[in-house]
Structures are given as C-alpha cells and as structure tokens.
Amino acid sequence: MTEAFLYFLWQFQYFDHTALITTEGETVQVLHPGFRNPNAGPDFLNARLLINDVEWAGNVEAHTRASDWVAHRHGYDRAYDNVILHLVWTDDRPALDPLRPMTSRPTRSDGSLLPTLELQARTAPDLLSRYNALTAAPDQIPCAGQFRAVEPLRITSMLDKALLQRLERKAADVRAMYETTQDWEETVYRLLAMNFGFKINTDPMAQLSRAVPLKTLLKHRNSIRQVEAMLFGCSGLLDEVAQPDGYVDELRREYRFLGAKFGLIDNQLPPHVWKWGRLRPANFPTLRLAQFARLVSNHGSLFSLFVGIDDAPAILKKLQVTPSEYWADHYRFGVATNKAAPVLGMASATNILINTVAPLLAAYAHHRDRSEYMDRAIGLLEQLPAEKNTITDHWETLGLGIRTAFDSQASIELFNAFCTPKKCLSCQIGASLVGAR
Incomplete structure (x- = not known):
C-alpha cells in the first residue's frame, strides 16, 4: 500500500460511498474531490464536502496511516490549516483515552479537530490486487503484458501529456538560463554549445560557452580563423597538440592576442575535461568545435535563425554547415586523414532541432505569453523523424507506432518519468488498467 494508491482512490472516487462516515461518526458526502497538488502542502486542493450536512471548502491530506498526521507534525504547520478532511487507508490510532481525548486525534494548528475518513474497508480487494500486480511486474515497462x-x-x-510535460521541463531549464544571461541571443548560444557536445562533451561545451561570450565572438565573426582561435584556445585543446602544423601555429598566435584582449586566458579550460573515449571521429570535440565555430560565424543572430523561421527543412539546411578548409581532411589537430571529414549531418541537425530549438520555442512561449510559439514547438517535432534508441525500441515491440520526433520524445518521457519510477497511477494507461471493471 502506498500513498499513490490512496491518491488514485480519492481522485477517481474508486471506493464505496454507501453511508460514508468519518471515524468520529460524522456523515460525509463528496461534492468535489479537489485537484491533485504536485507541490508542497496538502495533497488535494479546493475540495468541496458535506460533513454533517454542512458544506466545507478546502484541502484534503492523505496518509496510509492515520498516525502519520501527528508523525509529520502537520498540526503545527499553518499550511495545513485549511485541510477539511484527513484521508487514510487505515486508522492505526490507539483507543481514545477518556481522560485525554485529544491525544491521538488530528488537529490543526489552532487546536480544532480534523475529520478522518478510512478507506481500507471501502475499497474493492481486486482494485488493490491489480495495482500490486502492475507495480510488481518485472518488466521495464510495468504494463507491457497488458x-x-x-x-x-x-x-x-x-x-x-508526456510530450507537454517534457517540453515544459526543458523549457524551465531554458528560462532559468535566460534569467542568468538576461539575453536571448546569449541563451541560444549557450544552449547550442551544449547541444554540440552531443551528451559526451555537453559539460565542457557549456563551460566554454560561459568562458567565451557570444558578443566577443560576434565582434570577429567575419574572420572564421579568429572565431576558431578564441574557441579552440579557450578550450585548452591547443595546448596539448604534440606536433603543431601551420594551422595550429596560426590559431595560437591569434589566441595570444585575442585571449589577452578579451580576458579569455584566465577562463581557459584544462584539456582533460574533453572526452574522446569510444567516440567516432565524426564526434571528436575538435571537429564539433570547428562546426560550431562555422555556425556562429555564419549567423549574426542565432535567435532569429531558430525563432524567426518556422520551416523545419529551412532550419535544417542552415544547420548543416561545413567547417573551415583545414577540417576537410582532419578530425583532430596535426593528424591528416584520407577520409573527408563530414559536414554537420542531417542526424545531428535534427538532434539540435529536437533538443535545442523545440525547448527554446516552448520557453519563449512562456516569456512572451504567446501560445503560438508552443504550437510551433510541437509542430516542429511533428515534422521531424523519430529518434531511434533502446527506449523507443521497447515501445515498438509493444506495438506503439513511433513515426515522428513528437512520438519518440513523448515515449522517452513516458518511460523515464512514469514507467521507470513506477508512477503507474499518475499515467492514464496504468490508471485505466488498475481501475478496469
């Protein structure tokens, strides 16, 4: 038995309402159960009840045991003063002492008594059995068999619901970054830098974008070599080149001047923060930085590129940049290759639209209070092909059709936020299976 199951019973009113009375003998009629509170405080807000034919409006707090009210010290917390019903699975309080009638009864901070409603005897046993069977399932997706x-x-x-939750969560991270920068251009630049880390090097790319501000790069955006010099120099990667060539020597000269001019040297990253292990050459941080430098150099406004254009193919085309000529036959400094280094590919460009542009549009929708940007974020995901990974593979084996990035993002959120922590009763799929009659 968990409080999640108790929330489920109350939210959907899955219990016997016949002659509903509190543990103190008061009659109860549920006019409205209230709304589940996802934040701190009572579990359900704005409920409406008839208790002894008197209408009450307020909150409901749920516990598996009645004694938890006292154990959690809610009676001393004024945030719980508006609770009108204590909902419990079982009343485990000791028998009332006639000489001390208040010792085990739940009270508010002002000492007023709180009605308690016990649900254990009013709940159908098969309901609990279905819930236990679902949450005890060994599958990664608990409802896989059903x-x-x-x-x-x-x-x-x-x-x-899962897709919107994922977008809102990612949008909150974008808004938090904007609160730090107070500049949408700088925010987009930092988001894009992190995305260019493609998980493995996300952290060092984030550090680098903070160390080298966008405004500094844009002052020299007409010279790709100078943009590269600032990014590569501040990354620390120039320091570990054992056999420098003419290109490396040029970057070092430019960085000595520009690093001193803009105070970048003090913020330089140590080379060891970059990860190379088990990476394909196309994902080497040197090549990704060269592609990133080209993208920054190509666009005076990254924000306008992502927010001002609502055509996914057009953005994808602009993202597929070719780095400077040195990188046509190099994946890292000083080591030439016969294989041509690729441009930023379609898969990588699509990844940027999914993980940077869609959350940016969702965040900007909140910032401007304009829902059309959220609609564009969703529409963007519907235009893009689905991601392919172990999570989407799991869902596809169950028959879930995953055709677009909307589907793959939703299925990933469903798996991570509901299936893995077994929040089945917060999922419409799980709740329907438990409540099936």
Missing part, C-alpha cells in the same frame, strides 16, 4: 489491451485513445492522450 499494453495491447489499452484503448488507443488513452495511449494517445497519455503521449500528449
């Missing part, structure tokens, strides 16, 4: 029996409309509705 998934094909779920109504498609419920699955679609849950995927919509």
